[in-house]
Amino acid sequence: MKKLILFGMGGHGISCIDSIPSDHFNIIGFFDQKDVSNTYNYLDLKYLGDDSKIQNTINNYENCYGLISFGNHILIKKRISLYKKLKNYNLKFTS
Numbered sequence: 001m002k003k004l005i006l007f008g009m010g011g012h013g014i015s016c017i018d019s020i021p022s023d024h025f026n027i028i029g030f031f032d033q034k035d036v037s038n039t040y041n042y043l044d045l046k047y048l049g050d051d052s053k054i055q056n057t058i059n060n061y062e063n064c065y066g067l068i069s070f071g072n073h074i075l076i077k078k079r080i081s082l083y084k085k086l087k088n089y090n091l092k093f094t095s
Contacts, residue, residue, distance in 0.1 A: 003028050007068045
């Protein structure tokens with residue numbers, strides 16, 4: 001089973017989780033600016049930290065996939081910047 005890390009956990013993140021096939025991906029946890037795991041405790045997702053923790057965490061997981069899961073169109077520049085950063089860390093992506 002493939003390991004998946006989510007980047008952003010708001011309303012769009014929840015929608016993404018609903019569409020992720022559980023027989024293909026094991027969601028390791030999520031990155032966000034704050035820990036919202038108590039808000040979504042029914043999902044049993046681990047908070048992995050804020051953006052400053054991304055590189056070290058990704059280095060600890062081999063063959064891991066990522067999904068940018070914040071969907072605010074106002075933050076499109078942040079989405080593009082994060083994508084470029086994650087590509088530099090050799091993270092694979094899923095759609």
